[in-house]
Amino acid sequence: MKFRTGVAILLLNICVVVFMYRPWPFGGFLDYLTPPLESMFYLALVAVACLLLWSTTPKARVDPANKAVFITGCDSGFGHELAERLDKMGYHVFAGCLAPDREGARSLKESTSDRLRIVPIDVTDDFQVEQAVKYVKDNIGENELWALVNNAGVAVFCEIEWCSVQEFQKIMDVNVFGIVRVTKGFLPLLRQSEGRVINVASLAGRFTLPAFAAYSMSKKACIAFSDALRQEMNKFNIKVITIEPGLYKTPITLENYLIDQNRKSWAETPTDVRADYGEEYFDAFLKQVTLSLRQARPNVMEVVDNMIEAVCTENPNYCYVPYWRYRLRAFIISNLPVYLTDKLFAARFPVIQPESRKNRSPKTPTTPKSFKAFTLPNSA
Numbered sequence: 006m007k008f009r010t011g012v013a014i015l016l017l018n019i020c021v022v023v024f025m026y027r028p029w030p031f032g033g034f035l036d037y038l039t040p041p042l043e044s045m046f047y048l049a050l051v052a053v054a055c056l057l058l059w060s061t062t063p064k065a066r067v068d069p070a071n072k073a074v075f076i077t078g079c080d081s082g083f084g085h086e087l088a089e090r091l092d093k094m095g096y097h098v099f100a101g102c103l104a105p106d107r108e109g110a111r112s113l114k115e116s117t118s119d120r121l122r123i124v125p126i127d128v129t130d131d132f133q134v135e136q137a138v139k140y141v142k143d144n145i146g147e148n149e150l151w152a153l154v155n156n157a158g159v160a161v162f163c164e165i166e167w168c169s170v171q172e173f174q175k176i177m178d179v180n181v182f183g184i185v186r187v188t189k190g191f192l193p194l195l196r197q198s199e200g201r202v203i204n205v206a207s208l209a210g211r212f213t214l215p216a217f218a219a220y221s222m223s224k225k226a227c228i229a230f231s232d233a234l235r236q237e238m239n240k241f242n243i244k245v246i247t248i249e250p251g252l253y254k255t256p257i258t259l260e261n262y263l264i265d266q267n268r269k270s271w272a273e274t275p276t277d278v279r280a281d282y283g284e285e286y287f288d289a290f291l292k293q294v295t296l297s298l299r300q301a302r303p304n305v306m307e308v309v310d311n312m313i314e315a316v317c318t319e320n321p322n323y324c325y326v327p328y329w330r331y332r333l334r335a336f337i338i339s340n341l342p343v344y345l346t347d348k349l350f351a352a353r354f355p356v357i358q359p360e361s362r363k364n365r366s367p368k369t370p371t372t373p374k375s376f377k378a379f380t381l382p383n384s385a
């Protein structure tokens with residue numbers, strides 16, 4: 006049973022129990038309500054329960070016959086699972102793979118029907134994107150391109166001071182300009198079918214934790230791009246949807262890979278910066294990253310189910326956040342003031358004092374003297 010169905014049944018039960026046993030022997034707040042207000046109380050409970058039940062009813066789905074879907078990043082993770090599932094449902098899947106000769110693409114080909122085609126694509130390469138669009142045009146036959154799923158992505162979780170500018174550029178090139186490039190390439194086909202674009206963003210695109218600067222920047226940009234695209238494509242009846250997962254266990258959140266990446270970046274960081282932080286700080290940071298990654302949810306199907314819904318339902322939502330706890334957390338956090346979210350994230354990601362701060366008294370001003378010379382007087 007779905008969580009929302011459970012809550013709806015609970016609300017209806019509360020309604021019945023309260024109605025049957027009133028007036029309460031120990032005096033409840035209903036005793037203070039006038040009859041019209043009491044009726045409104047029951048009506049509100051029933052309305053919320055009905056809304057919850059309605060939200061769990063399956064939505065009408067489109068017919069997969071003659072519909073093609075192009076997905077980027079099918080070598081592994083969500084993209085791989087989505088390609089398999091859509092193929093089983095009868096869609097004509099063009100599975101974009103970064104490495105078509107490697108195990109991921111090979112196993113996808115083996116586990117799916119003849120309809121599925123592997124398309125080599127590096128989303129950072131203009132030529133490869135052009136070739137992929139041409140391949141789809143040449144091989145789509147009588148079918149229409151119903152959906153484009155921009156799923157390919159990379160991640161890096163390190164502090165800004167040891168995240169190189171090249172690292173920032175790389176992540177933006179894949180997670181942002183990759184999406185722009187691929188979307189622009191496929192829009193003419195999507196205009197013909199009045200299809201849809203599904204962009205895999207992240208909750209990191211809604212709020213930013215320490216060590217998430219580069220990744221969050223890219224996912225915020227992905228959401229901004231999707232927002233503009235949705236409004237601009239409305240006139241062509243093209244839908245634009247974002248999928249915004251929390252943390253899930255896929256190759257992108259592999260502990261060893263992310264730790265190695267951090268060590269490499271740390272080794273390339275200027276010595277004076279490293280001395281200011283100290284090795285002890287860096288080790289504690291790595292431990293914290295490891296602990297956080299271990300909390301990733303193993304059930305990737307929660308995300309894939311939402312991707313399926315975005316592709317297949319006639320009237321999809323604008324945005325999907327898989328898993329109710331992530332949804333609730335996102336809702337609460339996005340309504341808290343910044344000073345509280347900063348405290349919350351600091352508690353979730355505690356790190357020790359950097360080497361250069363250890364022997365300072367807490368009152369030592371953080372503003373360097375040279376900055377003070379430029380401070381404007383209060384009266385200015």
Ligand SMILES: NC(=O)c1ccc[n+]([C@@H]2O[C@H](COP(=O)([O-])OP(=O)(O)OC[C@H]3O[C@@H](n4cnc5c(N)ncnc54)[C@H](OP(=O)(O)O)[C@@H]3O)[C@@H](O)[C@H]2O)c1
Nearest residue numbers: 078080081082083103127128156157158207252253255257
């Ligand atoms: N897992 C999570 O916790 C999480 C949370 C929120 C959002 N997301 C997003 O979900 C999407 C899918 O990630 P995932 O979790 O399924 O991880 P994943 O298994 O690593 O999937 C990412 C895919 O993108 C491919 N890729 C990387 N660079 C590419 C490029 N330049 N061109 C084309 N393809 C490229 C990767 O290929 P290789 O395997 O060959 O590198 C891989 O197949 C990403 O956009 C990610 O940011 C993931």
